[in-house]
Amino acid sequence: MTETVHPTTAIVTGSSKGIGAAIARRLARDGHAVVVNYARGAEEAAGVVAEIEAAGGRAVAVQADIGVADGITRLFDAAEKAFGPVGILVNNAGIMKLSPLANVSDADFEQHMAINVGGVFRGMREAANRLADGGRIISFSTSVVGMKLPGYGVYAATKAAVETMTHILAKELGGRKITVNAVAPGPVETELFLNGKSEELLAQLRGQNPQKRFGQPDDIARVVSFLAGPDGQWVSGQVIRANGGVV
Ligand SMILES: NC(=O)c1ccc[n+]([C@@H]2O[C@H](COP(=O)([O-])OP(=O)(O)OC[C@H]3O[C@@H](n4cnc5c(N)ncnc54)[C@H](OP(=O)(O)O)[C@@H]3O)[C@@H](O)[C@H]2O)c1
Structure with a gap:
């Protein structure tokens, strides 16, 4: 397998809005060709693509539900077709429904598992098999894994699973210089x-x-840009709590 050169092709799951949209815009500004993935927000995803193109970047919107079996595979197929081999996968898409554990329905539990754990697992597996050497896999957890707030039980548990898979996959792929x-x-x-x-x-x-404000999507996109770029090569197997110092 040849080694990824920067810039490359980047897939950002769930980038029709929120943090994912900011990451897509930032990675495009960094020079990468970006796949803007969405589940339902076709119009919003098209808007993100239009913004990137207006700024001189390259992007394409691709519908795929990462919570179902073939979603991620179709996403990689579309990315390779549009822009060539994928060098960066950002597993950003996720859902959060808060409830005391006693009241969580089976359906909500299964949905969290399918999207937040299943989607990231399938993303990691596909990336492990299809990313060029030197590639980047960046997934999304939450600071609540550390804060352990009531009401966040199922959501935080899915993100704890993401953190564990991150640590282990970093060791499995390190030999190929994939962070x-x-x-x-x-x-x-x-x-x-x-x-x-x-x-x-x-x-x-x-x-x-401590900084008396909430984070903005661009605060997080900057961290992803670092991890995805050449300066991030020596950082792997880490969980970066980007939160202004709250925990
Ligand atoms: N915001 C926070 O305070 C915070 C804190 C810690 C961690 N996070 C994590 O950061 C990530 C992004 O969160 P956000 O706040 O930006 O969320 P958001 O504003 O709700 O955006 C979620 C994005 O994910 C997409 N998505 C949802 N389900 C999907 C699926 N099954 N397949 C494909 N795409 C799907 C949505 O697309 P559609 O609209 O098209 O469905 C949307 O683009 C999540 O993993 C979240 O857990 C967020």
């Missing part, structure tokens, strides 16, 4: 985080951060 890392944000102002929270609760949470 494998996870980014674990604290609160970032996106739909996933803001959904269902009152202004009062948001003010309280904002006040708990």
Whole structure:
């Protein structure tokens, strides 16, 4: 297998909005050709592609549900067809439904497992088999794995699984100079985080951060840019808690 050269082709799962959209824009600015993946947000994904192209970058939108068996495979097929061999996979797509453990339905548990664990597992497996040597795999955890807040039981458990697979895959792929890392944000102002929270609760949470603000998608995209770029080569098997110092 030949070694990845920078810039390369990057797949960002769940990049029609939120953190993923910021990562797609940033990686395109770094010179990579970007696959903007979405499950339902076709219009939003097309908007991200249009922004990237307007700024002189290269991108294509690809619909694929990462929670189902062939979603990731189709994504890699589409990426290779559009731009050639994939060098970077960002396993960003995820869902979060908060509830005390006692009230979590089987359906919600299974959905979290299918998308947050299954989608990342299949992404890692596909990348392990299809990424060129020297490639990058960056997955998404959460700072709640450390904070262990009530209501986050199932969601945080899925992200703990992501962290464990990250540490182990880094050892399995190190010989091919593929780095494998996870980014674990604290609160970032996106739909996933803001959904269902009152202004009062948001003010309280904002006040708990040492920097007295929430993260913005671009704060996280910068970390991904570093891990995906040439300067990140010696960082592997790590979980970076990008959260302004909250934990
Ligand atoms: N925001 C935070 O405070 C925070 C903190 C820690 C960790 N994180 C993690 O960061 C990642 C991004 O979160 P976010 O806040 O940006 O979320 P978001 O605003 O809800 O965006 C989620 C993205 O994932 C896509 N997606 C959801 N299910 C999918 C599926 N089955 N297949 C393909 N794409 C799917 C969505 O696309 P569609 O709309 O098309 O479905 C959307 O583009 C997640 O893994 C999340 O757990 C977020």
